[in-house]
Amino acid sequence: MKSSKKVLSRVLVALAAAWIALPVAAADAAPQPRDRDVERGEYLVMIGGCNDCHTPNYLARGPRTAADVLLTGSKVGWRGPWGTTYAPNLRIYFQELTEAEWAFMAKSIERRPPMPFYSLNSMSEGDARAIYRYIRSLGPAGVRAPAFVPPDKVPPMPYIQYPASLN
Numbered sequence: 206m207k208s209s210k211k212v213l214s215r216v217l218v219a220l221a222a223a224w225i226a227l228p229v230a231a232a233d234a235a236p237q238p239r240d241r242d243v244e245r246g247e248y249l250v251m252i253g254g255c256n257d258c259h260t261p262n263y264l265a266r267g268p269r270t271a272a273d274v275l276l277t278g279s280k281v282g283w284r285g286p287w288g289t290t291y292a293p294n295l296r297i298y299f300q301e302l303t304e305a306e307w308a309f310m311a312k313s314i315e316r317r318p319p320m321p322f323y324s325l326n327s328m329s330e331g332d333a334r335a336i337y338r339y340i341r342s343l344g345p346a347g348v349r350a351p352a353f354v355p356p357d358k359v360p361p362m363p364y365i366q367y368p369a370s371l372n
Contacts, residue, residue, distance in 0.1 A: 246339025247303065250368055251274070258283075258292035274338060275346030282354065282364035283319050289354035289364055290317045294347050299340045305338045317353070318367065 250256065258328040259276045278294030299307065311333035316322045325333070354360040 235324075240338065241340075242335040242338045243342045244339075245332070246335035246337070246342075249328075249336050250339060254321075255295070258319065261293050272319060273346060275343060278350035280363070282351065282358060282360045283367060284354075284364045285367040286356060287317045287319060288356040288358075290320070291350040291353070291359040292320075293350045295340050296343050296346050297349060299337060300345050302337075304334055304337050304341075308333050311336075341363075 255359050256270070256275060259278060260270055261274055261277065261279055272282050276295040278297075279292040282289040282291050302310070310329075311325050311328060314322050314325060328336075351361075
């Protein structure tokens with residue numbers, strides 16, 4: 206009987222040791238600290254309304270939108286006297302720029318409506334760099350948005366007409 210208790214005791218010790226040595230599942234792992242600039246960039250993107258146009262269906266889903274589609278552009282066009290514009294896929298766009306190029310560009314960029322480029326032009330260099338770091342942290346995803354359609358051409362649906370007809 207003592208012998209079987211010793212065996213059982215050794216088996217339990219071995220199982221406990223093996224269990225302790227198992228790698229922790231990713232879901233149970235402590236979250237890794239995020240770069241403060243990445244967090245600031247995420248905040249600026251949120252309060253700046255970037256997701257409203259640059260994330261498919263964001264206006265309907267808001268913060269419930271899956272992270273894998275954030276800032277991947279839109280197939281919904283904005284049609285007005287300037288033609289039809291589409292919000293580009295920023296996750297692809299930012300892969301093609303260095304941080305220094307973006308920081309410089311953010312101060313002088315001008316885009317067709319509805320892009321509020323003047324708000325971007327007013328940001329500090331630090332804020333522009335934080336946005337860059339956040340978007341780059343998301344990694345590339347999705348496909349490019351449709352190309353600009355000149356004002357004399359009718360774009361494919363869907364598009365939002367601006368100004369909307371009041372009749």
